[in-house]
Amino acid sequence: MAQGQMAPGIVAGRLSSDELAANFDDLHPAYAPHEAAVAADRCYFCYDAPCQAACPTDIDIPMFIRQIQTGHPEAAARTIFEQNILGGMCARVCPTETLCEEACVREAAEGKPVEIGRLQRYATDTLMRGGVHPFTRAAPTGKTVAVVGAGPAGLSCAHRLAMLGHDVVIHEAREKAGGLNEFGIAAYKATQNFAAAEVDWLLQIGGIVIETSSALGRTITLEGLRDAYDAVFLSIGLAGVNALRAAGEDKDGVIDAVEFIAALRQADDLSALPVGRNVVVIGGGMTAIDAAVQSKLLGAENVTVAYRRSREEMGASRFEQDLAASKGVKLMFNVQPVAVHGNGSAVEIELEYTSSAGGTLKGTGETIRLAADQVFKAIGQSLAGAPEGLALEGRKIRVEGPGRTSVPGVWAGGDCASGGDDLTVTAVAEGRDAAMDIHAQLSA
Incomplete structure (x- = not known):
């Protein structure tokens, strides 16, 4: 694959610096103290909290929300960090909509859960801003x-x-x-x-x-x-990045999505980061959605996520799917790549429609072509x-x-x-x- 090479349609500077700054602003802005207090007040503080059972790190969620409610966000942060020392990042990136918030009693009763992720961010950000680490080392073990x-x-x-x-x-x-x-x-x-x-x-x-x-x-x-x-x-x-197993995937413009995201995260100037005019992302997980949304935010005109199975089988949550759609990303289901077309550089991608019977995925033989000067591979890693x-x-x-x-x-x-x-x-x-x-x- 021609990693690092750019097809003619992949250019930098599609949007101004001001537009890019607005596009890449915080997805979930931090709570102000009064907002956190109001949000915390919605918690029922369940004794056998289903939200805590749904948290992979077993954070005592009712406890830390109660501590926020009573005006002690630093204590809430310690409760979080005792179980999850990266609670600050998890508050930003966790799919809370399919974990703690999906299990929230308010979600079941009203369709609107307590915003646990944003409350967690409020607590952890408050403590971290203070600059004092909440834990101390035990005596050296010599190990x-x-x-x-x-x-x-x-x-x-x-x-x-x-x-x-x-x-x-x-x-x-x-x-x-x-x-x-x-x-x-x-x-x-x-x-x-x-x-x-x-x-x-x-x-x-x-x-x-x-x-x-x-x-x-x-x-x-x-x-x-x-x-x-x-x-x-x-x-x-x-x-290791899995291959598309499609003819022409070695053409310029076919890129690993993880490399694109890494380059974007390390870029000092987003206006210098090249992106295609017509972008197609192959995959159905979080990496696929992140690559697609960020392509759109960089100024790509047409962005499509092509996934080989149904919407229900997609690895990315419905929240992430809806986020992509809200940014103008088109989601295609039951399609798989057959070939990337172009003379040296990607111009089109050919997709075959699929069907699933008894869990077995099969191509139908019917195909469609999409304009694609940039194709991102986001089909899993090994x-x-x-x-x-x-x-x-x-x-x-x-x-x-x-x-x-x-x-x-x-x-x-x-x-x-x-x-x-x-x-x-x-x-x-x-x-x-x-x-x-x-x-x-x-x-x-």
Whole structure:
């Protein structure tokens, strides 16, 4: 594939800097104190709160909302951070509409849940603005742990281990920490460089060193880490991008959606970021929606998300689907790519209609062509370069219980590990739980 090359229709500067600033403003503006108080007052403070049961990190949601209601947002933040140290980012990016807010009693009774995500952001932002870290380290244990990958799972694991008194070195392949929070989430969901600020805040616990440009299989090995550290936690994500398996996918203008989103997140000037006039995104998950919406916000005239199955089977939530539609993105269902047409550069994409019978997807033979000078691949990722000796489960590292792999002394969590949803909040929970299991074994 011609990564990094641009087709003639892909240009920068389709919109002015002012238009871009407005387009990429905060998706969910922060609450003012009086707004937070009113929102908190809607909570029933259920004894057996279904919202808490729906939270992968098991945050005591009624408790923190009660603390906001009584005028103690910093205490609410501590309640959140005790379970989810990346509660600030999760408040921004969690699909709350399918987790805690979908389970809210108000949602069932009135169709309007308590806005738990925005309340969580209000609390965590209030505490983080104060600059004081809410936790202190336990006495040093003399144990050292290597964490590979500075994404949500790795950061969560590292913080909990450091808090328990262990020394942690995070090996990060990229030049900056944060993982998908830094490189893979739509810019309008985490504005004002929040991901980097959250990492800096988290590191205030002490006892954590981050070594960037340190990649497993390139500069370090699993065997070497096992020899040098008392335990190893792998949170290496999924770096491999699945192929379209369509003729012409090597043409200029066919690009990995994750690379596009990363480039956008790291861009100092969005007006210098090129985008096509006619954009087609292949896929149905969050990455597909984020790429499509941001293409539209950058000034693409026609943006289409093409998904091979039905709307109900789409990985992105209905909220995200509706968000895309509200920005002018067209959603097509039951279509799959057949070929990318053009002389060297993408000009059109040919899609075949599909049908599903008994769970089996089949092409119908009927096709349609769409103008496409830019095609984004967002059809899932796979584990790239799994360390030798680790048992796999499908495309991921097989884990049992709190992240134990088939290799003694090695744990794994986040997107690279089997089980769970590929969500920031799930990764945080897996990192935290693995840290507690590592601590128990190192303390035995």
